[in-house]
Amino acid sequence: MEAYDVVIIGAGHNALVCAAYLLKAGYSVLLLEARSIPGGGATTEELLPKEAPGFKFNPCAINHLFIFLGPVIEELELRKYGLEYLTCDPVAFCPHPDGKYFLAHQSVEKTCAEIARFSKSDAQGYAEYIEFWQRFIKAVTPFFNTAPKSIVDIAGSYGLTHLQDFLSILGGPDTTLDLVRTLLSSPMDNINEYFDSEFVKAPLARLSAELSSPPSQKAMSFGAMMMALRHNPGMARPRGGTGALTKALVNCVKSLGGVILTDQRLENVLIDNGKAVGVRVSNGKEYRANKGVISSLDAKRLFLQLMDGSDVVELSSC
Numbered sequence: 001m002e003a004y005d006v007v008i009i010g011a012g013h014n015a016l017v018c019a020a021y022l023l024k025a026g027y028s029v030l031l032l033e034a035r036s037i038p039g040g041g042a043t044t045e046e047l048l049p050k051e052a053p054g055f056k057f058n059p060c061a062i063n064h065l066f067i068f069l070g071p072v073i074e075e076l077e078l079r080k081y082g083l084e085y086l087t088c089d090p091v092a093f094c095p096h097p098d099g100k101y102f103l104a105h106q107s108v109e110k111t112c113a114e115i116a117r118f119s120k121s122d123a124q125g126y127a128e129y130i131e132f133w134q135r136f137i138k139a140v141t142p143f144f145n146t147a148p149k150s151i152v153d154i155a156g157s158y159g160l161t162h163l164q165d166f167l168s169i170l171g172g173p174d175t176t177l178d179l180v181r182t183l184l185s186s187p188m189d190n191i192n193e194y195f196d197s198e199f200v201k202a203p204l205a206r207l208s209a210e211l212s213s214p215p216s217q218k219a220m221s222f223g224a225m226m227m228a229l230r231h232n233p234g235m236a237r238p239r240g241g242t243g244a245l246t247k248a249l250v251n252c253v254k255s256l257g258g259v260i261l262t263d264q265r266l267e268n269v270l271i272d273n274g275k276a277v278g279v280r281v282s283n284g285k286e287y288r289a290n291k292g293v294i295s296s297l298d299a300k301r302l303f304l305q306l307m308d309g310s311d312v313v314e315l316s317s318c
Contacts, residue, residue, distance in 0.1 A: 003288035004030040004259070007279055009269075009306075010296035011260055012040020016249035018294060020076050023256035030287055031253070032264040032279065038250055040296070044241030058242045063088070065226070067245075068233040069137075070145045076252050083248035084239040091230035094203035102203045108231050115200060125194040129204075133228035182221055190221040203227075269293060269302070271311040 006022055008015050011033035019029045037043060041060035048055065064085070067073065073083065092104040103114045108130050116123035182190060187208035188201075195201050205215040208223030215223070229235070238244035253260060270278040270286065276293040280286045295302045303312050 001278075001286050001288050002030070003290055004028045005289070005291040006030070006294060007032065007287050007289040008294045008296065009266055009279065009302075010034075010040060011038035011262070012296055013042040013246055013249060015040070015294070015296035016246065016253055017072055017076070018296070019258050020249065020252050020256060023253065023258050024076075027291065029253075029258045031258065031260045032266060032281065032287070033260065033262045034265045036262050038260055038262060039243060039246035042242045042246050044243030056241060056243075061242045062237065063230075063235050064237060064242070064245070065229040065233075065235055066144070068236070069141050069229075076249070078245075078248045078252060081248040081251035081255070083245060085236040086239055088235045088237060091235045092203055092207065092227070094199070094206070096199035096202070098199070100197070100199040102199050104203075104227070104230065106231055106234050111231070118199065119197045122195050122197050122200050125196075126200065129191075129194045129224070130228050130231060133222075133224045134232055136222065137225055137228055137232075184219050185221045186218050187215040187221050187223045190224060191215075266306055269295075269307050269311075271307070 005027040006019075006029045008019055008029060008031045011031040015031055016038065019031055022029050031038070037045070043060070044056045044058050046053070046055065047057045047059060073079065087106075089106045090103055091106055092102065094102040096102070100118045104111045105114070108127060112123040112127050115126050188205055191201050191204050191208075195204070204224070204227055207226045208215050208220070210226045211220065211223045213220045213223070238248075240247075250260060265282040267280045267282050267284075269276050270280060276289065278286055278288040279293060297306075
């Protein structure tokens with residue numbers, strides 16, 4: 001049985017980032033990927049080899065936003081491993097049947113000028129809409145870069161500037177209550193408060209749904225981040241497609257001594273005395289994890305399909 005400090009289930013971009021940090025910390029790491037290529041939702045593939053030979057597509061992720069809120073690119077030196085980002089501007093375009101159109105630039109001012117060609121009130125509303133959500137993003141950015149520990153640990157990640165950003169979205173009791181109301185509302189509720197014109201509402205609603213919930217979903221108004229982030233820090237695409245990010249991460253992991261095995265469909269997680277100690281793949285081979293098993297799968301598949309019910313109960317009681 002092969003043994004590693006950590007066995008990671010899946011080799012998508014999140015798993016690869018996790019592996020790289022563990023390797024930099026001195027742990028031995030094995031990643032097991034069910035598909036024939038790593039990357040998960042961050043790949044560029046030749047999906048139509050007969051109909052369009054040689055043409056490659058991004059089946060999932062295309063526009064990169066959240067990665068620029070943290071230090072991953074710099075800390076893992078991904079540019080050294082071949083990653084190059086191409087900044088996008090304009091960042092969104094949506095034509096409307098009546099001839100109007102929504103054209104967004106990275107510059108908020110230029111975007112407002114485009115909207116003002118058809119609606120001056122919606123141009124003003126857009127400036128206010130983006131200003132609020134950009135303040136919200138600044139206030140919550142430390143959460144993106146903090147380990148999920150206690151509230152005290154998370155609070156410790158707030159420097160003076162971030163604390164000021166956080167307080168700016170709170171204000172007095174009325175402002176704080178309005179923030180809570182906004183966060184509990186749906187993206188469409190929020191959009192309808194700011195805008196009158198469908199040519200503005202439609203693309204903003206569509207972009208809010210990029211967080212995998214419908215625009216009508218309550219408590220998901222922060223889907224507005226998907227538009228606000230296009231202005232700051234901005235939107236970019238890797239040269240060569242989204243798979244170029246995965247390629248750089250794979251190069252990083254391998255250079256640090258990590259092992260990535262593809263075509264490894266997991267059969268089950270091995271549990272011993274209430275602890276995950278390894279995994280078994282479909283061909284019967286087992287891999288031991290001396291320190292722990294990390295899963296990048298969704299919880300439903302992990303606990304209901306890859307673990308025995310008795311083991312799940314035992315783990316939940318630990």
